[in-house]
């Protein structure tokens with residue numbers, strides 16, 4: 581009798597403790613889906629590190645193929661609305677959660693913080709994300725004329741209203757040679773970066789500054805994201821503006837240099853709360869060795885340190 585009561589109490593305490601591990605939300609990258617073999621494996625590895633943790637993988641579409649497609653095609657603002665609804669209806673997330681964004685999933689989760697954050701994110705980790713956009717599409721191999729033509733076409737049409745409503749990558753394409761057009765017509769990135777004075781929203785800064793930690797992870801050999809420093813809020817500037825725009829498109833991405841986060845107007849004037857966060861020591865710069873999303877040797881320490889905390893609530 582005593583034993584049964586004791587074990588019942590133990591079970592109660594134990595399950596209460598298990599439920600007070602802060603849950604985790606993942607947002608996959610381009611070309612992946614929310615429940616691909618790779619994502620499922622990642623979830624199970626996280627559960628080995630933090631037994632009992634609740635993990636939710638964000639989806640746009642429940643069907644895997646469609647979810648993968650939605651990473652390429654769709655309206656990011658609408659996708660965010662739907663993800664915010666999704667997260668708000670999951671009871672386990674009700675008291676807040678940590679989040680990990682892979683590649684473009686990272687800037688989408690940051691946008692979630694700025695626009696919704698209900699329930700709130702505690703720590704946000706982004707792997708190889710494009711916080712200052714991409715300023716080029718990966719360079720084609722020499723003599724690959726089809727690739728070069730496609731790349732040129734994409735770049736020329738990137739700020740059309742169609743592309744800005746339908747091509748996901750176009751919605752975070754930030755052309756340093758054409759910043760005015762980017763700011764005026766970009767449907768997503770200039771908004772969440774508060775780069776357009778006409779669309780400035782103070783709420784974004786307040787919400788981003790409410791994070792406990794923003795862990796920005798860059799891949800040292802990343803050749804997929806141009807520039808890779810976008811993962812650290814760096815962006816490219818064109819050093820020489822004397823080229824015509826056609827020549828600029830044809831030129832490989834040379835003659836450009838990187839503006840680091842601390843020199844970005846966005847940071848200096850604190851348009852999105854990033855400076856506030858940084859001055860409290862809450863922006864953490866990290867690297868993974870290797871090409872874009874080579875995380876196999878590089879995720880565990882971050883997951884251990886920044887997720888799975890036992891909550892005292």
Ligand SMILES: *[C@@H]1O[C@H](CO)[C@@H](O)[C@H](O)[C@H]1NC(C)=O
Pocket residue numbers: 694695696781782783784
């Ligand atoms: C600012 O953003 C918040 C959150 O998305 C939104 O509720 C609010 O309407 C926006 N304010 C303006 C002036 O657009």
